[in-house]
Amino acid sequence: MAFEEYFKEELIFFLDTQSKKEAFEQMTSALYEHGFVKETYLQAVSEREELYPTGLSAAEWGLAIPHTDHIHVNKPVIALGILKEPITFFQMGTDDMEVDVNIIFMLAIKNPESxxxxxxxxxxxxxxxETLEKLKKSxxxxxxxSIIEQFCNKVTS
Structure with a gap:
């Protein structure tokens, strides 16, 4: 499976939410509705985020990569949330350093090897x-x- 195939239009979100909880609910609701994840995914991804934060700082961007065990996934996909206003996450590997997140890559990985x-x-x-800037302004x-496809073409060429 090529990387760009993990992204589906119905799982791209322009979120105007105030919390991780709201963002997770909106994103996982669509993941479940389209059959990509099981009903247990929301609780599992939320619990995992509490134990193992996924916030990252990259240049001027804050990002998060929430995910959970493959047993909660039916089909592999990545939901992408672009936030109108940043939401606070904890920095990966900490439980006290905050990151203002602008973009969420919510992973639903079926095959642990991938x-x-x-x-x-x-x-x-x-x-x-450059790609993050384009995503944020999309x-x-x-x-x-299209931005994801352009990025993939650049990386694989």
């Missing part, structure tokens, strides 16, 4: 400030998909 590769690809996006789901 998780490392998917995380590496997401990390490459995070390290590409105004349509189609535009987001």
């Amino acid at each position: 998780q490392l590769w998917v995380l590496q690809m997401v990390t490459e996006i995070i390290q590409d400030s 105004s349509s789901k189609q535009q987001v998909i």
Whole structure:
């Protein structure tokens, strides 16, 4: 599966929420509705985020990569949330350093062996400030998909 195939228009969100809880509920509701995750996914991803925060700082961007065990996933996909206003997450590897997150990459990985590769690809996006800038300024789901495809073409060429 090529990396850009993990992204679906119906799972691109322009979120105007005030909390992680609201963002997680909106994103996982669509993941569940479209059959990508099981009913247990929301609780599992929320609990995992409390124990193992996924916030990251990259240049001027705050990002989060919430995910959980493959047993809560039906089909692999990445939901992408672009936040109107930042939401506070804890920095990965800490329980007290805060990060104002602008973009959420919510992973639903079915095959545990592919998780490392998917995380590496997401990390490459995070390290590409030009791509992050384009994502943050995007105004349509189609535009987001196009940006991801352009990034993938650049990385694989």
